Amino acid sequence: MSRAQARPSRSISAAELLRFGLPAMLALVLAVFSALAPGFLTVANVTGVLVNSVALNAIVALAMTLAVASGGTDLSVGTAVDLGGLAFIAAVSAGQPVALAVFFGLLAGIGTGLFNALLIARLGVTPFLATLGTLFIGHSLQQLATDGGNPVYVPAGRITPALALIGHGSCLGIPLSLWLVLLLSTGIGLLLTRTRFGREVLAVGIQAPAALYSGLPVRRILALISIASGTIAALAGILLSAHVNAYVPYAGNAYLLDSIGAAFIGTALSRTGRANVPGTLLGVALFGFMTNGLLLIGWNFYWQQVGTGVLILLTLILAFAGRERVG
Amino acid sequence: MALAVRGLTKSFGSTRALADVSFDLAAGEALALMGANGAGKSTLVKILCGVHGADTGSITVGGTAVTFASPGQARAHGIVAVHQSVADIGVPTLSVAANLLLDSVCTGHAPVWVGGRGSRRAAAAIAAGIGLDLDLSRTLGTLSLAERQLVAIARAVAHDPAVLILDEPTASLSAPEAERLFTILDRLKSRDVALLYISHRTGDLRRIADRIVVLRDGRVAGRFGRPLDLGAALHAMLGRAVGQATPHRPRPETAPVLRLSRTRLAPGATPFDLIVHAGEVLAVTGPVGAGKSTLAGALFGLWPLAAGDMEFAGRPWRPRSPRDAIRNGVFLAGEDRWRTTFFPATVPFAHIAGTISFPFLDRWSRTGLVARAAERRAAAARIAEFGIRTRGPGDLPSALSGGNQQKVVLARWHAEPARLLLLDEPFQGIDVGARDDIVRAIRSAARERATIVFVNDLEEALAVGDRVVSMAEHAVVEEAADFAEPGTAAAGDPHPLRPAEAPPCHRPPRP
Structure with a gap:
């Protein structure tokens, strides 16, 4: 009897814990590092983290969020980043107008997504394996295109104001990349929560047979999500290349693990356990500030991944301890 | 007495799931437990198998008062249950033989090396225990629901239970498959196993039950012995007479x-x-x-x-x-x-x-x-x-x-x-x-x-x-x-207590 009475209060606190787990974790990381590193909580540093690390990671992680919402994992987001960047830089270097180069970059992302879509929707390969295959193929393609992995730099004469605008432009003092994050987050957030297509994506992701029996075009939905994911990731590749005026092979792979981490932490730490945009964004911010903070307090670079790993585990332990109590 | 339950009461929060439930079950007897959804059947079964503890009341098995802290303890006292959703029971990717031996593996009584001839012999013995006629090397996942049901029962019987609890075992069986199950249950009864049989299929009850206990809103709402008055039992279960559905119409003259x-x-x-x-x-x-x-x-x-x-x-x-x-x-x-x-x-x-x-x-x-x-x-x-x-x-x-x-x-x-x-x-x-x-x-x-x-x-x-x-x-x-004439108590009667003697098939077509 006493157990049954004690349960409600405990489960409410556990649910609250889960609800505020991610913001609380972020607050904790911010508090700890601002105490340890004097330069951490300054406008310059925070802006730097948001622009240099969070923005591009967030865009890729949003692509991943779509894939996770539809029940898969897109391991080829990094590939789409790279191929997008490659196509973009190649076009710019060849003297094409920047707008056309952006189009080519996006086309590379669409192509990557289409290839995944073909494997997943037409041939019925599980998304994890299909995109793993794409990851390997993409790696080879980059090797072939760059003589084994040499960066492609935009010739000095081709660095136009338009290119600089994409790489370094800002509006109202906020860099273009952050505007894009805002735009995509709002768009994808509304798509997943408010629209019919969003419902359909979540339905396919969580219970594919029920989606099929309810008359959804399951394959078409999976294909659209693959293409959207590839295109969004390629966008990040274009921004990245424009920022450094170069295409660096395999640079996109750095985004793969962070985007998986952010999307899944956001999923695990939501009350409902489904992929969601705010969770993903908080996850990306958590990673960004953690890495930055470790750097500022002078941790050995090689130990930084340990910091991130421990953070992920701590967060997940928190999540599942909370989830279990909530029942 | 194989099992005696006295004054069992259980609440979940403010909901009273069971209130003062008592009944006896003798060795070799089949007691049917009837109750609508939410009447407390599942709670009762879970208490008997040690999943839940009772708030008050006592359970006596073979003359000894017992309390179970876990399903394992209930099993040790000879109470074994076959739960309703057999589809979830067992490991679908393993063979029937491996599934039959699963319990011995899980309780640590199996040899370190499983598989091989010894295991096959042990599995065959368990299958023979209920006369299970199946290729034991088949994968569980490829079996029909009915066959999986029988595997689940074979596993339960392998514990040599004094009391076997069956929760709606015929829910997914056709008539011949159900009859096969009843033959097995008859054999168990003759071996002095006490059966607690949960179902409201009247055909089942007529075939297998010696007595009926009806639960409604967590209380015993009726007890019935041979000859079974299933109509009264159903009335007690629902608290009302079973309603008549719309009378069936003759085949419409439509396209x-x-x-x-x-x-x-x-x-x-x-x-x-x-x-x-x-x-x-x-x-x-x-x-x-x-x-x-x-x-x-x-x-x-x-x-x-x-x-x-x-x-x-x-x-x-x-x-x-x-x-x-x-x-x-x-x-x-x-x-x-x-x-x-x-x-x-x-x-x-x-x-x-x-x-x-x-x-x-x-x-x-x-x-x-x-x-x-x-x-x-x-x-x-x-x-x-x-x-x-x-x-x-x-x-x-x-x-x-x-x-x-x-x-x-x-x-x-x-x-x-x-x-x-x-x-x-x-x-x-x-x-x-x-x-x-x-x-x-x-x-x-x-x-x-x-x-x-x-x-x-x-x-x-x-x-x-x-x-x-x-x-x-x-x-x-x-x-x-064929369709029945309106008003006749045949196909037009949704009442589940239609006399079993009237074979419903091959009724002469309407003139």
């Missing part, structure tokens, strides 16, 4: 809505013809694996026919997908509502309103946004129409009883007009009272469309159908019963 000709459901299966008229409710019966779901799926565009032609509303019917079928007014409420209809609570549209609107979102909103207010209004109307017991459209199906869940499924496929409504096992896991409601719901709207109901149970087929056909080996093999 055929669906016409199958020379249809093969599987390569090599016998071709068959089938015609379904507008306004008619056709019940298709037959054992698990006879091809009922295959036929339903072919009509709904889940997969193509192996051969033959379908004609729907006078035109060739080759649905490419369920989407195609739904657009043309062919709806299917699939078997296993948790797989085919409901979504888990992690999605924001898992509530009743979202469940009902889901297949029709594109019809109900042209903009691509979800019209939530309209969705709620539509759901509220269906909730009233189908008498779904719930607090409102925002409730989750998981919070409802089985009967009400099934009404949500029906409500969904009545949210838009159907031209052909296919219902696969619509009576799964619901009690008799809810079954009557659902029969009434199916029949009351049947005039506007053609309806095909696929059910295992002949009694259910007769209760719902104007006409009953049966299937075997992927073909419709016979007209099991």
Whole structure:
């Protein structure tokens, strides 16, 4: 009897814990590092983290969020980043107008997504394996295109104001990349929560047979999500290349693990356990500030991944301890 | 006395699940436990198997008072249960033999090395214990539900139980399969095993039960001995007489809505013809694996026919997908509502309103946004129409009883007009009272469309159908019963207590 009475209060606190787990974790990381590193909580540093690390990671992680919402994992987001960047830089270097180069970059992302879509929707390969295959193929393609992995730099004469605008432009003092994050987050957030297509994506992701029996075009939905994911990731590749005026092979792979981490932490730490945009964004911010903070307090670079790993585990332990109590 | 239960009481929070429940069960006796959904059957079973502890009351096994802290302890005292959802029991990727030995592996009594000749011999011994006639090397996942049920029972019997608890063991069995189970149960009774048999299938009870205890609202509402008065028992269970569904109508003189000709459901299966008229409710019966779901799926565009032609509303019917079928007014409420209809609570549209609107979102909103207010209004109307017991459209199906869940499924496929409504096992896991409601719901709207109901149970087929056909080996093999005259207490009577002596098949057709 006493157990049954004690349960409600405990489960409410556990649910609250889960609800505020991610913001609380972020607050904790911010508090700890601002105490340890004097330069951490300054406008310059925070802006730097948001622009240099969070923005591009967030865009890729949003692509991943779509894939996770539809029940898969897109391991080829990094590939789409790279191929997008490659196509973009190649076009710019060849003297094409920047707008056309952006189009080519996006086309590379669409192509990557289409290839995944073909494997997943037409041939019925599980998304994890299909995109793993794409990851390997993409790696080879980059090797072939760059003589084994040499960066492609935009010739000095081709660095136009338009290119600089994409790489370094800002509006109202906020860099273009952050505007894009805002735009995509709002768009994808509304798509997943408010629209019919969003419902359909979540339905396919969580219970594919029920989606099929309810008359959804399951394959078409999976294909659209693959293409959207590839295109969004390629966008990040274009921004990245424009920022450094170069295409660096395999640079996109750095985004793969962070985007998986952010999307899944956001999923695990939501009350409902489904992929969601705010969770993903908080996850990306958590990673960004953690890495930055470790750097500022002078941790050995090689130990930084340990910091991130421990953070992920701590967060997940928190999540599942909370989830279990909530029942 | 194998088992004596005295004054068992159990509350969950403010809900009293069991109140002062007492009964005895002698060795070699079969005691049937009846109760509607929520009457406390599951709680009682869980206490007896050591899943829950009782608040007050005592359990005596073989003369010794016991309290169980875990299912393992209950098992050690000889109480073993075969739970209802056998589909989840066992490891589907392992062989039957490995599954039979699973308990010994899990309790640490198995040798370190499993598999091999010794294991096969041990598994064969367990199978022989209930006369299980199966290839033990087959993978569990490839067995029919009925065969898996028997494997689950063999596993339970391997514990050499003093008391065997069976929770609706015939729910997924056809008549011959059920009879096979009863033969095994008879043998167990003769070996002095006490059976606690949970079911409200009257055929089962008549066949196997020596006595009946009825639970209602957590209390014992009636006790019945031989000769069993099943009518009184059912009355005690529901607290009212079982209602009469709409009297069945004669076959309407309407155009055929669906016409199958020379249809093969599987390569090599016998071709068959089938015609379904507008306004008619056709019940298709037959054992698990006879091809009922295959036929339903072919009509709904889940997969193509192996051969033959379908004609729907006078035109060739080759649905490419369920989407195609739904657009043309062919709806299917699939078997296993948790797989085919409901979504888990992690999605924001898992509530009743979202469940009902889901297949029709594109019809109900042209903009691509979800019209939530309209969705709620539509759901509220269906909730009233189908008498779904719930607090409102925002409730989750998981919070409802089985009967009400099934009404949500029906409500969904009545949210838009159907031209052909296919219902696969619509009576799964619901009690008799809810079954009557659902029969009434199916029949009351049947005039506007053609309806095909696929059910295992002949009694259910007769209760719902104007006409009953049966299937075997992927073909419709016979007209099991023609429609009955209105007013006769035969096919038109959904009352589950129809005398078993009157064979419902081969009733002479109406002159």
